[in-house]
Amino acid sequence: MTDGEVRRPAAGLVQLGGAAAAVLEAVRSAGGRPYLVGGCVRDAVLFPGRRPADVDVEVFGLELDRVAAALAPVGRVDAVGRSFGVLKVRRDGEDLDVSVPQALVDGARVADPAMSLDDAVRRRDYTVNALVFDPSTEEVVDLVGGLADLRDGVLRHTGPAFSDDPLRVLRGVQFAARFGFRLAPETAELCRSLAPAYADLPRERVWGEWRKLAEKGRFLSAALAALRESGWLASVPQLARLDGVLQDPRWHPEGDALVHSGLAGDAAAALADEAGLTGDDRAVVVLGALLHDLGKARYTQHRADGRITSHGHAEGGVAPVEELLASIGAPSALVARITPIVREHMTAITTGGRPSSAAVRRLARRLEPASIAEWSLVCGADHAGRGTGSGPNPTTSWLEVAGSAGVDERAGGLLLRGSDLIALGIRPGPHFAPVMRAALTAQDDGEFIDRDGAVAWLARAEADGRLGRLLAEGRRP
Known part of the structure; x- marks a missing residue:
């Protein structure tokens, strides 16, 4: 054991399929030392007994070519990530990433199979992702205090190598969204120093983190807190402008518009999960709720009688939503579904009463390509994300009429030809x-x-x- 190393017995902690077991045996037979690393170990500690969706194996003591040769009999080996020291192995419907340690040389990542486990761990992003499972001893190896941080819900960088890739800040934001974690003060300070690097990040990598946030996040308010604490809220100025935008406490006792956006995102995630949504469908609802009030930054007014209003913010929110989503690299098809929901999120309130079938059909038409069901979930999240002022979903009667009118999903095409x-x-x-x-x-x-x-x-x-x-x-x- 090295200084600071903690080994915790964890027999059976990581539930492995046949493909993973075959990979580990093949690597050991070739003379390598395989470890399970990253999210599969983190999630096994967080959620004991749950089989990991993704398994990452890091191999020490073997060159990548020898690893590839050892794995050839196991299954299909894809060398798409070879330049980064990563192989993708597929067998019996299981996909695994198998890598060798990587070092940064003259700004480029190169494979370094001779690297020590300690050095490899300290090149990872956060301590909670730097836990290692040794399948030969069935122990969790913790070299950087990841178990304590996992217990406390803290995102702490492992060391100076964190700065090698500024995208790790956004990875922290999506981890905050998924697990409700908070940034350690020293990590938040380091993230703030990296903020200027955001402009140089490829949009596809930025979207990769936002996509995970939208598809897997359950604590959107924690993600906003991480954005603010890291100084990276400025990377999405359309959202940053909501910080400090006051709301009428009669309807919004929870706080300012940014606080409400986070709580609405939390509620949307819960509602989307309850509805069984995944992938783009979940992203539409979560991002629609998170961004539904962007128009308040421009349309909020303080009246002489002390009331605060934001008339027109729904329609006025469409442009900033489009700008924000484009800036983070969201696919145009996703933008096309989110923007009409934002535009129409006040419809049930401003219309009042039980709608007619005609009103529901016209709404369904305006919402396309989004559905009334998606719109309803976002509206429900809006009203559930108000703290003590939360209330029932105002679209219930609209869904009932939509069902009877046959437009609960889409309005349908024009029948006349x-x-x-x-x-x-x-x-x-x-x-x-x-x-x-x-x-x-x-x-x-x-x-x-x-x-x-x-x-x-x-x-x-x-x-x-x-x-x-x-x-x-x-x-x-």
């Missing part, structure tokens, strides 16, 4: 547009619900002269 007008002897052209708009309004108002009804509506429009007037409107210069 251009071929229906051509069948009347009308030549196609831009003059069709007013007819189609009128037909869509009629469809959403419930005047017809199927193809036969659409054709009958067109026949009535022709008979009463509306069709002619609409076509004339479309022909005007």
Whole structure:
């Protein structure tokens, strides 16, 4: 044992599949020393008995080529990460990352199989991710105090190598979101010194951390705290502007708009998990709730009578949401689903009462490509994220009507077709547009619900002269 090393007996701690066991045996047979590292060890300590989704193996004492040769009989070996000392192994539906230690030489990462375990551990990001499981002795090896930090919920950098990759700050933010951890004061100070490096980070790497935050995070308020403490809240200025934006305590006793955003994100994560959402579907709801009030930075007003209002902030929040999501590299398809939810998040409140089927269909149309179900979850999170002022979801009746109207997911396409007008002897052209708009309004108002009804509506429009007037409107210069 080295100075400061802690070995904790942990027989059976990490539940391994057949592929992982085969990898470990193949490496040992070739003369290497394999250890389980990173998240699979952290999560095994946090959640005993849960089989890890991802298993990372680090091999000491063997060159990468010898590791690859030893693993060839085990399964398919992908050398996509070879330049970084990483191999991907697939067997029986299991995927594992197998690596050798890496050193930083002249700014580039190079494989260094002769590196000691102690040095390798101190090149990792946070102490909670620097725990090692020795499968030969079935012990957790802790060289940097990771077990204590895991117990206390603290994110502490392992050493000076943390600064080699400034993206590690955002990794800490997403770990805060996933586990509710907080930054150690000295780590927060180091993160603040790295803030200028954010501008040089590739957007795809930035999005990788935000994606994990949205897909796996449960403590969004902890993520915001980590962003603020690290000084990296400024990397998303649209969100930073909410810090200190006061809200009317009658509706928002929980605090300012940034506090509310974090609590709404917490609530959205819980609601999304309850609904069984994963991947992009979960990200839409979580990010939609986290960002739904960005418009308050510009639209909040303090009235002479002491009231605080933010009329127009829903519509006004669309542009900053688009800007923020673009800046962190979010896919355009995801942005397209989040922005209409933000724009419409006040609809149920401003409309009041039980909506008509027509109102629900029109809302579903405005929300596309998002769904009413996703919108409802974000609205519910908004109202659940108000501390002592939290209340029930105001969209319940909208969901009920949507279900009975058959638009609980999407409004559906226009039932009338251009071929229906051509069948009347009308030549196609831009003059069709007013007819189609009128037909869509009629469809959403419930005047017809199927193809036969659409054709009958067109026949009535022709008979009463509306069709002619609409076509004339479309022909005007």
